[in-house]
Amino acid sequence: MAKNKQFVEKVTAMEEDFAQWYTDVVKQADLVDYGSVRGTMIIRPYGYAIWENIRDTLDKKIKETGHENMYFPLFIPESLLQKEKDHIEGFAPEVAWVTHGGDEELQERLVVRPTSEVLFAEHYSKIIHSYRDLPKLYNQWSNVVRWEKTTRPFLRSLEFLWQEGHTCHATDQDAAEETRKMLDVYTSVCEDYLAIPVLRGQKTEKEKFAGANYTLTIESLMHDGKALQTGTSHHLGTGFAEAFDITYTDEKGELQPVHQTSWGITTRLIGALIMVHGDNRGLVVPPKIAPKQVMIVPVAQHKEGVLDKAYEIKERLSKAFRIDIDASDKMPGWKFNEYEMKGIPLRLEIGPKDIEKGHVVLARRDTGEKTFVEMEALEATISQLLEDIQENLFQKALQLRNDKTSVAGNMDEFISLLESKPGFIKAMWCSGKECEEKIKEETAATSRCIPFEQETVSAHCVYCGEKADKLVYWAKAY
Numbered sequence: 001m002a003k004n005k006q007f008v009e010k011v012t013a014m015e016e017d018f019a020q021w022y023t024d025v026v027k028q029a030d031l032v033d034y035g036s037v038r039g040t041m042i043i044r045p046y047g048y049a050i051w052e053n054i055r056d057t058l059d060k061k062i063k064e065t066g067h068e069n070m071y072f073p074l075f076i077p078e079s080l081l082q083k084e085k086d087h088i089e090g091f092a093p094e095v096a097w098v099t100h101g102g103d104e105e106l107q108e109r110l111v112v113r114p115t116s117e118v119l120f121a122e123h124y125s126k127i128i129h130s131y132r133d134l135p136k137l138y139n140q141w142s143n144v145v146r147w148e149k150t151t152r153p154f155l156r157s158l159e160f161l162w163q164e165g166h167t168c169h170a171t172d173q174d175a176a177e178e179t180r181k182m183l184d185v186y187t188s189v190c191e192d193y194l195a196i197p198v199l200r201g202q203k204t205e206k207e208k209f210a211g212a213n214y215t216l217t218i219e220s221l222m223h224d225g226k227a228l229q230t231g232t233s234h235h236l237g238t239g240f241a242e243a244f245d246i247t248y249t250d251e252k253g254e255l256q257p258v259h260q261t262s263w264g265i266t267t268r269l270i271g272a273l274i275m276v277h278g279d280n281r282g283l284v285v286p287p288k289i290a291p292k293q294v295m296i297v298p299v300a301q302h303k304e305g306v307l308d309k310a311y312e313i314k315e316r317l318s319k320a321f322r323i324d325i326d327a328s329d330k331m332p333g334w335k336f337n338e339y340e341m342k343g344i345p346l347r348l349e350i351g352p353k354d355i356e357k358g359h360v361v362l363a364r365r366d367t368g369e370k371t372f373v374e375m376e377a378l379e380a381t382i383s384q385l386l387e388d389i390q391e392n393l394f395q396k397a398l399q400l401r402n403d404k405t406s407v408a409g410n411m412d413e414f415i416s417l418l419e420s421k422p423g424f425i426k427a428m429w430c431s432g433k434e435c436e437e438k439i440k441e442e443t444a445a446t447s448r449c450i451p452f453e454q455e456t457v458s459a460h461c462v463y464c465g466e467k468a469d470k471l472v473y474w475a476k477a478y
Contacts, residue, residue: 225422
């Protein structure tokens, strides 16, 4: 028992210091190590396996919607980035520059890509000529570099992994439909697979992507009451098309600019997973995305027949589940804590007495509940338990979000709620940029989204008191 307690104490209680709890879980669950350059991370095998499952799930959905994968170079000439003024101004503070190749100074600086809009735009200008060439539905899986001042593994790092879709369409309506469609795809990945409930809506003009007509977003609430932007989809309009001369001849023979979109999610989804589902025992991974759904832990494995039976069960269950076995010489209590820390949904315990009675013990990571299960009922029971865990994690996260969502009618209420009940604050807004900026300046809270489903909680703007026309979700955010 002492060993178990000592292992758990390696993780700071989230109620005591949430930031330290997060760092402890990331390290103790063996998700990352720190790179030799400040703000970079080495994604360890277990962390990368989680990303692979997210990536593979999303990649399948992207392809099912008619998109194709491709890949672009890491470097962007400075002159290319300068072609779209709003875009470069938005990214300038985060750009990393290459000034030398070997011992020679480059004639033109190169940008290490922070995003790939200009690369896609230049390529599209070469391959699109006629309406018959449209739509172009491309996606890229890659890394990007953004020189962040403050970093934290998964949430904000100098280099991270992501996908970025970039599409071209004949009409504004087609581009708008694409923008919404891909937000729906992101919603499905977050809610149906990661068990993370999301708010869906549009960013304000101030918070939209640099160079976009508008940005759609999904926003999630972390356990500490801070928000996290978990995915965005941008309607780019014709801005890049005009800057890069991406035109096509329509059916009447007239030259028209294309209408573009871009959309992306990143490895910060792993950070969201940690902060939405994790607890003081470590990580909790939803079954649909877990690298291992079941871990077999033999008890008294030195006794005759125990390991043989454990491996027999593993072989049998591996046809239906992602399953592994720990047959190392570590004590069972150490193993229990190890796999609780890693958040594996189900632990299967089997020892001599279990074999004698023809059953095993199944332990749920989300509730800690243990169940004796007959050998012949394993497949059906595990399948049902994994479904129950997946649904339970979503409902717990949804309940947390509901409990941490409040309504403010004026700034006194707004400030009081930020201090006493961190979370989403629903408040009306007059659409004035000055009010939005003042709220951020005075409270550090930002507009997270203008939800698709609007309601009226007051007649007046939360800041200026003038007539309001939009409900906005506000929160402090990562």
